Amino acid sequence: MEESCTLSRAATACIAERQDSILTTGKSRSRIHCTTDSLAGSVSQRACVFCGARVVLNPVTDAVHLVHGPIGCATYTMDIRGSLSSGSELFRTSFSTDMKEKDVIFGGEKKLAACIDEIVEKYHPPAIFVYATCVSGMIGDDIIAVCKAASARHNTEVIPVESSGFISGNKVVGYRAAAEALLTLIRPKEGEIVEKTRKVNFLGEYNLAGEMWLTRRYLAEMGIEINVAFTGDSTVAALKRAPSACLNLVQCTGSMHWVATNLERSFGTPYMDVNFFGPENTAESLRKIAAFYEDPAISARAEALIAREMSRIRPEIEKYRSKLRGKRAAIYLGGAYKAIAIIRQLRGLGMEIVLSGTQTGNADEYENMSRILSEGTIIIDDANPAELEKFLIEKHVDVMIGGVKERFLAYKLGIGFVDHNHDRKDGLAGFDGAVRFAREVYVTTCSPVWKSLRTPAPGGTIHGQ
Amino acid sequence: MLECVPEGKIEHTTGKINPAKTCQPIGAMYASLGIHGCLPHSHGSQGCCAYHRMHLTRHFRDQVLASSSSFTEGASVFGGASNLKTSIKNIFKIYNPDIIAIHTTCLSETIGDDVPNIIKQSEIPEGKVVIHTNTPSYVGSHITGFSNMCKSMVAYLAEAQGETKKEQVNVLPGFVNPGDMREIRRIVTALGIKLVMFPDTSGVLDAPLTSKYQMFPEGGATVAEIRDSGNSEVTLALGAFASNAAADLLQEKCGVTGIPLKLPIGLKATDDFIMALKDWFGVEIPKEIAIERGQVIDTLIDTHFHYQGKTVAVFGDPDHVIAMTEFAITMGMVPKYVLTGTPGKEFEATITKMLGDAGITGSKVKAEGDLFELHEWIREEKVDLMIGTTYGKYIARKEDIPLVRFGFPILDRAVHPLMPVVGYRGCLRLIEQISNALLERRDRDALDEDFELVL
Numbered sequence: 045m046e047e048s049c050t051l052s053r054a055a056t057a058c059i060a061e062r063q064d065s066i067l068t069t070g071k072s073r074s075r076i077h078c079t080t081d082s083l084a085g086s087v088s089q090r091a092c093v094f095c096g097a098r099v100v101l102n103p104v105t106d107a108v109h110l111v112h113g114p115i116g117c118a119t120y121t122m123d124i125r126g127s128l129s130s131g132s133e134l135f136r137t138s139f140s141t142d143m144k145e146k147d148v149i150f151g152g153e154k155k156l157a158a159c160i161d162e163i164v165e166k167y168h169p170p171a172i173f174v175y176a177t178c179v180s181g182m183i184g185d186d187i188i189a190v191c192k193a194a195s196a197r198h199n200t201e202v203i204p205v206e207s208s209g210f211i212s213g214n215k216v217v218g219y220r221a222a223a224e225a226l227l228t229l230i231r232p233k234e235g236e237i238v239e240k241t242r243k244v245n246f247l248g249e250y251n252l253a254g255e256m257w258l259t260r261r262y263l264a265e266m267g268i269e270i271n272v273a274f275t276g277d278s279t280v281a282a283l284k285r286a287p288s289a290c291l292n293l294v295q296c297t298g299s300m301h302w303v304a305t306n307l308e309r310s311f312g313t314p315y316m317d318v319n320f321f322g323p324e325n326t327a328e329s330l331r332k333i334a335a336f337y338e339d340p341a342i343s344a345r346a347e348a349l350i351a352r353e354m355s356r357i358r359p360e361i362e363k364y365r366s367k368l369r370g371k372r373a374a375i376y377l378g379g380a381y382k383a384i385a386i387i388r389q390l391r392g393l394g395m396e397i398v399l400s401g402t403q404t405g406n407a408d409e410y411e412n413m414s415r416i417l418s419e420g421t422i423i424i425d426d427a428n429p430a431e432l433e434k435f436l437i438e439k440h441v442d443v444m445i446g447g448v449k450e451r452f453l454a455y456k457l458g459i460g461f462v463d464h465n466h467d468r469k470d471g472l473a474g475f476d477g478a479v480r481f482a483r484e485v486y487v488t489t490c491s492p493v494w495k496s497l498r499t500p501a502p503g504g505t506i507h508g509q
Numbered sequence: 510m511l512e513c514v515p516e517g518k519i520e521h522t523t524g525k526i527n528p529a530k531t532c533q534p535i536g537a538m539y540a541s542l543g544i545h546g547c548l549p550h551s552h553g554s555q556g557c558c559a560y561h562r563m564h565l566t567r568h569f570r571d572q573v574l575a576s577s578s579s580f581t582e583g584a585s586v587f588g589g590a591s592n593l594k595t596s597i598k599n600i601f602k603i604y605n606p607d608i609i610a611i612h613t614t615c616l617s618e619t620i621g622d623d624v625p626n627i628i629k630q631s632e633i634p635e636g637k638v639v640i641h642t643n644t645p646s647y648v649g650s651h652i653t654g655f656s657n658m659c660k661s662m663v664a665y666l667a668e669a670q671g672e673t674k675k676e677q678v679n680v681l682p683g684f685v686n687p688g689d690m691r692e693i694r695r696i697v698t699a700l701g702i703k704l705v706m707f708p709d710t711s712g713v714l715d716a717p718l719t720s721k722y723q724m725f726p727e728g729g730a731t732v733a734e735i736r737d738s739g740n741s742e743v744t745l746a747l748g749a750f751a752s753n754a755a756a757d758l759l760q761e762k763c764g765v766t767g768i769p770l771k772l773p774i775g776l777k778a779t780d781d782f783i784m785a786l787k788d789w790f791g792v793e794i795p796k797e798i799a800i801e802r803g804q805v806i807d808t809l810i811d812t813h814f815h816y817q818g819k820t821v822a823v824f825g826d827p828d829h830v831i832a833m834t835e836f837a838i839t840m841g842m843v844p845k846y847v848l849t850g851t852p853g854k855e856f857e858a859t860i861t862k863m864l865g866d867a868g869i870t871g872s873k874v875k876a877e878g879d880l881f882e883l884h885e886w887i888r889e890e891k892v893d894l895m896i897g898t899t900y901g902k903y904i905a906r907k908e909d910i911p912l913v914r915f916g917f918p919i920l921d922r923a924v925h926p927l928m929p930v931v932g933y934r935g936c937l938r939l940i941e942q943i944s945n946a947l948l949e950r951r952d953r954d955a956l957d958e959d960f961e962l963v964l
Binding site: 179 | 513521523525526528530555556560563566570572573574577580582593595596597603616645647650718720724900
């Protein structure tokens, strides 16, 4: 790996300690500094362990998600992800133990137990996920014991999620906490025999803007059924049936590889990485899945589907490509898996990628990223807005792909913006999603509003100044 | 949340279900952004800072910058002193603000970091300032955090130079939008009175888009202005929950007379605000303001039959809800349910007296409530209109009630942070929104034979 590394240092970081986290693709060789704690005093775009756990588990639609901590943690993550449900809407309801000073001093275990009792009595949920936060972790509330006792008392699943925010500044640690909770939930009872079916599980798919439903339609057309998604539009009962699948598809690798390897070890279910962002990735993934079944009929149906969809979307994409060719794009996202898919998609639109970064990427992922980027591209880990601003200006970026905290930074600089995070309302996966993504990039990059920004205001040179 | 309240009558006593408040640090962060050249700093783990920035960004639709001490397990065990000292050094080096306003989180509070002491031991460049406030999230709400940061601005910065006071007013505007702060400034200036307003997020979170990027936009009260607040004759504290603590400290520390008022939302509260200025400074009310008031009266008469007698649920932050409830009564509406998530007995007492004075009976009033309770009340007996934050939209949809978005946060509509709800212009906007929500409803529900061009 080290020999083929193509990253060189961009000697332009705002602060010396950040120097190794910013590299330029090219001839000299070094490893990017990543997966470490953020620098104290940085305006980091990163979140916390609790956030990671919450985004992974929240789409379990009929479970109660009880946040054991002061009110903020529950308020900010209330209906956070834009995951859609075909059934229960209970996951949108925000439950918090609302810890007070008294609970911090004397411990919050009693209050937690009382909250669980009240929730069971009111809602009779099939499962309650209990999330630990900074405070409950710090004061040492034994949420495992409280959950175990409550579980026995009510004969229902009460599952602790050990997601105290301070464990790490990296969301990935929270993904692991969520994964452990999920594995606890799906572990078969003693003596229970799991019968395998020909269905697949879809891991790392959260049904943002209904994306899971889209993929399900594709697979259904090929003759393959999704058993359960982890966790988009899933239910507790469906998750419990997870061991019966014959294959696990892993989309968001950051959050779900660990689950996939555990499912393989415990239930012998193989897994494969798939990716439904961009037409080429979608086609490749569908082919891979079809090949797994070694059934010519499935493969034939996959090829027919791919051919039909590709020819359907090609003219649409071409329309946008003609407008976007040569425009310069910057990417800054949570995980590397999505960033890599988007690099490919933007290339497909004839665009040039001049900056690519993530909050939580690891060295191998950055290495893969650097292979597909052209020379001179900036690669950045855990960027702060000052660095993003610098490169967005220096590299004459036309459009940025990011999340909510980057949106207004881009606008202030007169740069188009596409949300590829929780705030998006249109599904961007699959063939249809590829067209929507192209349209979104086009709409913002080529909007007439930028002309107003560049035209001098009446009687002055700068607007409103 | 569409199924937020299960069937049957239920008593809800433990924890919160669909909170109507959030935690202290976000309020402190918002207040800090109202100081010119200030970088708010969150002393705790990264998640809090990220959430607060995300939440404020979603409401204000503008860039919100704040740094974090980036606690991990080490800091949690050994204390956050070294993280904070490094942060202060890095922040001045990378971002070079005029001032850093530190607020704590539940984590740094629980481990008991002595922030003022750590600040004393830190290297602070010449001419730069570092202030702090304590904002444990397990006490109060975001309004408490806002109030605490305002109080800290006074504690750290305000100075009185001798006994003689300047002929100027301090205005503590409360947790309102930048558009509101801009409007408050316009009114006071129109009366010909010099003012010091802090915090002031106008020009920071509603700054014009120029071709030039500014990490610290031109708006905000300067450190020098906040220092000078100790020399003012009088302080108008708008909104008891957000502003009284800072006004009281200013009186105690610098001998500036504090006058507690409601947020100037609605006709009477705006009248009270303007009369307080007129009475203190002996100024004439300019024609411009008199005309605006006349327009409000004119519009109230034009529209009174749209909302007269309609029942309304008002929920959100206490200062907002108190002022809005008063305006609803002025308009002839019946505030049937009045709820805030922030704790405080004076909320219930104030609203109950208001309703009693107006002869309204049978209303439910609650501080430190949540939206589960509000939904349960509404399910038992419906109202015609809801006025409150975006979080009410689930109840509004489920129970098919129009919702006028008002207060913090509004996450699903645009332009609102720039449009004032304070002052007489704010009255016009609220009347427009309330009337039109009810008219829209009427059009939607009308049978073909009742559907009319002119309403």
